[in-house]
Amino acid sequence: MLWLSVIRLKFLALYIMSDMIKFVDLSKQYDSIKSEIDDAISSVISETEFVGGKNVRSFADEFAKYLGIKHCITCANGTDAIEIALKSLGIGKGDEVIVPSHTWISTSEAVTMTGAKPVFVDTLSYYYTINPREIENHITGRTKAIIPVHLFGLPADMDSIMMIAKKYKLFVLEDCAQAHGAKIDGKLVGTFGDIATFSFYPSKNLGAYGDAGCIVTNNDELSEKTKLIANHGQLIKHEHKIEGRNSRMDGLQAAILSAKLKYLNDWNEKRINNAKLYNEYLKDISQVRTPSTIEGFTHVYYVYCIKTLDRENLREFLNSKGIETTIHYPRMLPMLDAYNYINQSPGEFKISYEYQPYILSLPMYPELAEEEINYICDTIREFYSLKV
Numbered sequence: 001m002l003w004l005s006v007i008r009l010k011f012l013a014l015y016i017m018s019d020m021i022k023f024v025d026l027s028k029q030y031d032s033i034k035s036e037i038d039d040a041i042s043s044v045i046s047e048t049e050f051v052g053g054k055n056v057r058s059f060a061d062e063f064a065k066y067l068g069i070k071h072c073i074t075c076a077n078g079t080d081a082i083e084i085a086l087k088s089l090g091i092g093k094g095d096e097v098i099v100p101s102h103t104w105i106s107t108s109e110a111v112t113m114t115g116a117k118p119v120f121v122d123t124l125s126y127y128y129t130i131n132p133r134e135i136e137n138h139i140t141g142r143t144k145a146i147i148p149v150h151l152f153g154l155p156a157d158m159d160s161i162m163m164i165a166k167k168y169k170l171f172v173l174e175d176c177a178q179a180h181g182a183k184i185d186g187k188l189v190g191t192f193g194d195i196a197t198f199s200f201y202p203s204k205n206l207g208a209y210g211d212a213g214c215i216v217t218n219n220d221e222l223s224e225k226t227k228l229i230a231n232h233g234q235l236i237k238h239e240h241k242i243e244g245r246n247s248r249m250d251g252l253q254a255a256i257l258s259a260k261l262k263y264l265n266d267w268n269e270k271r272i273n274n275a276k277l278y279n280e281y282l283k284d285i286s287q288v289r290t291p292s293t294i295e296g297f298t299h300v301y302y303v304y305c306i307k308t309l310d311r312e313n314l315r316e317f318l319n320s321k322g323i324e325t326t327i328h329y330p331r332m333l334p335m336l337d338a339y340n341y342i343n344q345s346p347g348e349f350k351i352s353y354e355y356q357p358y359i360l361s362l363p364m365y366p367e368l369a370e371e372e373i374n375y376i377c378d379t380i381r382e383f384y385s386l387k388v
């Protein structure tokens, strides 16, 4: 029996080795719904509804319905979505906006683009989201809003964040770019704050085949303002109420997103299941810490992030065995050259700074097979057994 399983493992290893296990493989998902996607694309082309149009309107309705929110305003990408949402809140020069120290640069970049100043706040260990306790220490007379990011697919602590926002009368903009379908006690992220933004970048939990994004809100006035800003200040053609900009979703992306939205919950379930398999197969390896979640929080695993002291060597070893990994993110935002002008020291972000050299993201997508996860975990085990 043992011999048989050894042979099976060897065979499996060879089989997988012939093909790299990519960090994200989008072609498997396309193959699984090819005819629906192809039909969606060809109908947009035959209808010549290239920018805006009925596919964009129906996707906006479907996504609002999915979230149970009143308005969904589509735009060109998730970075624009944050900037437009901030502008709709009247945020600009002289204002401060609180953002986490550890996230993708879009969050803080969008704040700067409005003329306001991003104020970085440390994150939590194990969960990687903004630390609500640190937020209060950074509020000044100029603070206008907080942007919690539901990083890696795990919701930020919205209960505490909303309480702080209420106490200091601040707006809350949820950056949901990594967390389509994530929930706290059954309530979907994007429905807690005043306004929320999503990215549909191809690798996100709900991804287009190019750039796309949206803003969601229950507030009629904010909905109207974001619509104006995203489309040259006009709701009716040639009636420009203000100067806006061009940030629109195109018809192809909307039709693709509509075809894919039906599968979002299934795909998230598969990600959650893959995370469970990883947790199970890695639990006996004491050198690896698997990601944490919180009771009542639905983590949708945009990223499966482990922590290990041997990150660089492990990463190289996995790569030599055909396993692609990545790092989200190699440097926390305040330490990037782009923010040298803020002149902050790592000591101000103790937790982000502590885990930064140890985090490693393993392959994660719904179509990742159990045998592949098994092979990845066996390879990690092999690395540590070689070390001792």
Ligand SMILES: *Cc1c(COP(=O)(O)O)cnc(C)c1O
Pocket: 077, 078, 079, 080, 103, 104, 106, 107, 149, 175, 177, 178, 199, 200, 201, 211, 212, 213
């Ligand atoms: C992807 C992402 C964005 C922006 O998305 P784009 O559509 O690429 O502009 C914003 N915030 C976070 C946290 C992201 O991961």
